[in-house]
Amino acid sequence: MQTELLKPKYKQVLRDFYAQLRDFYTQLRAIRVDQLERKWIAISMLVIGLFVGIITIDAFFHGVNPPSKVETIDSASLHLNKEFAEDNLGVQVDAKGNVIIRMVAGRYSFFPKHIEVPAETPLTFRWVSMDVLHGVHIPMTNMSSMIVPGYVAEITTTFPKPGEYPVLCNEYCGLGHNHMWSNLSVIAKEVWSAPVKSPAKGGSNNE
Numbered sequence: 001m002q003t004e005l006l007k008p009k010y011k012q013v014l015r016d017f018y019a020q021l022r023d024f025y026t027q028l029r030a031i032r033v034d035q036l037e038r039k040w041i042a043i044s045m046l047v048i049g050l051f052v053g054i055i056t057i058d059a060f061f062h063g064v065n066p067p068s069k070v071e072t073i074d075s076a077s078l079h080l081n082k083e084f085a086e087d088n089l090g091v092q093v094d095a096k097g098n099v100i101i102r103m104v105a106g107r108y109s110f111f112p113k114h115i116e117v118p119a120e121t122p123l124t125f126r127w128v129s130m131d132v133l134h135g136v137h138i139p140m141t142n143m144s145s146m147i148v149p150g151y152v153a154e155i156t157t158t159f160p161k162p163g164e165y166p167v168l169c170n171e172y173c174g175l176g177h178n179h180m181w182s183n184l185s186v187i188a189k190e191v192w193s194a195p196v197k198s199p200a201k202g203g204s205n206n207e
């Protein structure tokens with residue numbers, strides 16, 4: 001009974017809305033827009049469309065997603081987790097020759113404290129947090145990501161030039177946040193050699 005009464009009301013609302021839309025369009029058409037301005041509006045729309053298209057194709061066809069919130073992990077038992085156990089952290093080269101770096105962020109450091117990676121080589125970084133939300137930022141490179149507890153943040157990047165880089169936390173994680181950092185040495189490709197067994201124990205950074 002009630003729905004029967006509401007139906008004409010909805011129809012009226014829709015009709016009003018349509019009328020307003022039509023008015024708005026007529027008003028819009030009446031505005032004099034310069035020919036040049038029209039061109040720029042069209043170019044802007046094209047650029048926006050192009051970007052939305054690229055993002056859509058990358059997301060759905062190439063599987064390009066934000067670095068975090070893709071793979072889950074239990075942050076409370078990282079030490080029991082084979083991949084992120086203390087002995088397994090740091091730089092490793094897998095069977096296919098890919099360089100993989102596993103790092104744990106915890107209040108207030110990144111573990112291991114110091115790593116050495118080759119320049120001009122694709123590096124896959126896998127970051128996890130053992131406690132709260134952290135971030136990782138390596139200035140003057142494109143390495144920047146949140147490290148959300150419960151998720152693995154995986155980023156593949158290449159450092160073009162050898163040098164010393166600080167690894168900084170860029171998400172406020174507590175009172176010691178501003179002391180949370182570690183070192184990354186990018187070494188010339190020819191000089192770098194893969195660690196035989198991950199020497200990283202988190203602490204010593206002397207050669």
Ligand SMILES: [Cu+2]
Binds near residue numbers: 134169171174177178
């Ligand atoms: Cu922090």
